[in-house]
Amino acid sequence: MKIYQIAYKNLFGKKVRSTLTIIGIALSAWVLASLIGFNRGYESSLSRDIDNMGFQIILTAKGCPYEAATLMLKGGTGLKYLPEKVASDIASDKEVKRLSTMLMQAVFDPNKGESGGIMAYQGVDPANYPQMKTYLKFKQGKWFKNQTAYEAVLGYEAAELEQREVGDKILIPGKNIELTVVGILQRSGTQDDGTIFIPVKTVQKIFGMEGKITGVGIQVNQGVDMAKFEEKLYKLPDVQVVSMAQVKQTILNLVSTARVMVLSIAVIAIIISMVGVINTILMSVYERFREIGILKSMGAMPRDIFFMIWIETVILCSIGGLIGNTIAYVLSKITGIIVRSILPYAPTGDLVSIDPGLIITTSLTIIVIGFLSGIYPAFKAARIRPIESIRKED
Amino acid sequence: MKQIFLSLIIILAYNGTTFAATGCDLNDPDRDVRRLFPGSTGYKTDYVSIDKKGGEKLLSVVEQKLGDRFSGLYETIDVPYTIYTIFRGKQKVGYIHGVNQKGKYGGIQVFLVLNMKGTIMNFYYQKLTGRSASRLRTAAFGKQFVGLSLADFMQYDPVSGKAKGRVAVIRNHAPDAENDFKATLRGVKKNLILMNVFVYGNN
Numbered sequence: 001m002k003i004y005q006i007a008y009k010n011l012f013g014k015k016v017r018s019t020l021t022i023i024g025i026a027l028s029a030w031v032l033a034s035l036i037g038f039n040r041g042y043e044s045s046l047s048r049d050i051d052n053m054g055f056q057i058i059l060t061a062k063g064c065p066y067e068a069a070t071l072m073l074k075g076g077t078g079l080k081y082l083p084e085k086v087a088s089d090i091a092s093d094k095e096v097k098r099l100s101t102m103l104m105q106a107v108f109d110p111n112k113g114e115s116g117g118i119m120a121y122q123g124v125d126p127a128n129y130p131q132m133k134t135y136l137k138f139k140q141g142k143w144f145k146n147q148t149a150y151e152a153v154l155g156y157e158a159a160e161l162e163q164r165e166v167g168d169k170i171l172i173p174g175k176n177i178e179l180t181v182v183g184i185l186q187r188s189g190t191q192d193d194g195t196i197f198i199p200v201k202t203v204q205k206i207f208g209m210e211g212k213i214t215g216v217g218i219q220v221n222q223g224v225d226m227a228k229f230e231e232k233l234y235k236l237p238d239v240q241v242v243s244m245a246q247v248k249q250t251i252l253n254l255v256s257t258a259r260v261m262v263l264s265i266a267v268i269a270i271i272i273s274m275v276g277v278i279n280t281i282l283m284s285v286y287e288r289f290r291e292i293g294i295l296k297s298m299g300a301m302p303r304d305i306f307f308m309i310w311i312e313t314v315i316l317c318s319i320g321g322l323i324g325n326t327i328a329y330v331l332s333k334i335t336g337i338i339v340r341s342i343l344p345y346a347p348t349g350d351l352v353s354i355d356p357g358l359i360i361t362t363s364l365t366i367i368v369i370g371f372l373s374g375i376y377p378a379f380k381a382a383r384i385r386p387i388e389s390i391r392k393e394d
Numbered sequence: 395m396k397q398i399f400l401s402l403i404i405i406l407a408y409n410g411t412t413f414a415a416t417g418c419d420l421n422d423p424d425r426d427v428r429r430l431f432p433g434s435t436g437y438k439t440d441y442v443s444i445d446k447k448g449g450e451k452l453l454s455v456v457e458q459k460l461g462d463r464f465s466g467l468y469e470t471i472d473v474p475y476t477i478y479t480i481f482r483g484k485q486k487v488g489y490i491h492g493v494n495q496k497g498k499y500g501g502i503q504v505f506l507v508l509n510m511k512g513t514i515m516n517f518y519y520q521k522l523t524g525r526s527a528s529r530l531r532t533a534a535f536g537k538q539f540v541g542l543s544l545a546d547f548m549q550y551d552p553v554s555g556k557a558k559g560r561v562a563v564i565r566n567h568a569p570d571a572e573n574d575f576k577a578t579l580r581g582v583k584k585n586l587i588l589m590n591v592f593v594y595g596n597n
Contacts, residue, residue, distance in 0.1 A: 109523070110528065111519070111521070111522050111523060111524075111527040111528060111531060112521050112523075113421045113422075113520060113521070114421075114422075114425075114426070114429070114520075117421075139467070140467070159467070159468075160467075160468050160501075161500075161501055161521075162500040162501045162523070163466070163468050163494055163495070163496040163497070163500065163501035163502075164500070164501075165466060165467055168496075169498065169499055170499055170500060170523075171499035171500070171523055171524065171525070173523065176525065178499070184467070
């Protein structure tokens with residue numbers, strides 16, 4: 001009989017104990033994979049959200065830049081209004097590739113839900129906005145005909161909620177104004193999916209906001225010194241410059257701080273399971289004191305005994321790791337939904353990103369932990385002397 | 395061992411990213427269920443789609459009963475419908491179910507509160523956009539549906555908009571919103587048919 005067969009039989013003989021140990025390891029692996037997956041998913045979703053905005057700099061009226069950026073990301077309304085002149089003043093700057101003025105407006109719709117709800121509209125520049133958001137593809141129709149068209153382009157989720165197709169009408173509650181739907185966007189997995197786009201001039205006219213905007217999205221030319229350009233923009237009066245690179249970096253720094261805590265939790269979970277594994281295997285060694293002694297008296301070398309115990313540990317950790325990682329992968333979407341419901345701000349897309357690479361990494365980590373955990377019990381078993389073991393049992 | 399691997403592959407394959415159609419959920423189920431079904435003490439949520447329940451064959455059954463084809467970008471076979479099963483204590487006392495229906499200016503969300511026999515106990519527009527929406531959202535308009543069932547709505551033809559029997563006496567409180575009124579009746583009929591094939595047909 002080979003060593004690994006003996007190890008397998010030993011584990012199989014103590015079903016309850018082995019199962020409980022495997023559950024402990026599986027839970028640790030689940031926590032480890034989910035936490036690392038969340039860290040990766042959050043970072044990549046946030047980066048994608050910011051990159052997909054299509055511009056590197058946003059100008060808003062003076063206020064907290066991060067609050068403003070968050071509001072933009074969440075599709076909310078701006079804090080204050082800017083004069084439209086700000087955009088025309090910088091449009092001819094050599095650093096500017098293109099820019100889009102934006103005006104967000106929200107109205108109360110009394111016929112939404114039990115007690116009413118908010119409908120939001122995003123005014124954009126029809127000449128530039130589509131070129132800045134090249135990733136937006138149409139499921140039906142196209143962008144607006146002109147700057148002042150009474151037309152709307154709907155993100156897929158907005159269109160689905162409103163059951164709109166090209167040619168249908170939408171009505172702005174409280175304003176009694178009809179717009180024709182000219183385009184339905186494909187799903188992009190970004191905040192644009194839930195947005196109703198209208199030409200900025202039309203939004204200004206409908207809401208009586210002529211000459212006012214809530215923001216300017218700026219796409220800069222390649223090779224532009226961003227720091228210098230931002231410095232230049234800071235000199236504009238009453239204008240807040242929000243650099244998407246800065247926002248991204250700041251949020252990612254916060255996420256990195258959180259990562260330390262997250263990994264600490266994972267390490268604690270792993271240490272707990274490691275102690276559990278050592279305890280289980282050590283108990284098993286003490287219980288089989290005599291058996292090991294007999295094996296040795298029959299010619300088994302200390303190295304054989306060491307490997308037998310070591311293999312037991314590795315089998316437990318491998319099975320636990322595999323189960324835990326599978327659970328983490330299968331439940332990653334549900335975990336993402338739960339985390340999203342808890343977080344005050346979560347980017348779009350998958351919040352928990354678990355791919356085969358991560359599964360292999362965490363599985364190997366758990367196996368390595370198995371190897372480490374098994375050293376002490378295996379060493380103890382290997383040092384058992386046959387005479388002592390038989391005498392002790394007597 | 396082979397079976398374990400096979401199961402694992404199936405589980406992993408199903409976990410891929412898919413974008414399915416969106417259904418019609420209550421905005422705030424805890425609050426809405428209590429309000430729509432007074433005396434209820436709890437609810438259970440189930441998601442059902444024609445696709446998973448019976449596929450194309452079931453779709454044709456639904457369309458035949460409806461007297462109209464499913465059409466447009468969003469009225470598709472894979473729309474997940476949310477069925478709220480209502481409990482009073484441990485006893486199942488009814489259901490709440492909503493559907494999306496295309497209206498003139500936006501999506502109409504028509505929710506019906508049904509007893510265990512499939513009779514309408516309450517009617518709720520969760521969403522309706524239009525100049526006369528407030529007149530259709532009155533309690534008086536909704537009350538006209540109370541007591542009706544699928545048997546009554548089988549006498550309504552959504553294509554011609556003609557009705558017989560008890561559905562014919564439902565009065566449009568907003569004559570200038572005839573499209574939305576007819577869309578509502580179609581939505582109610584579709585709702586009852588879906589509940590019939592998803593729930594009552596199986597009882």
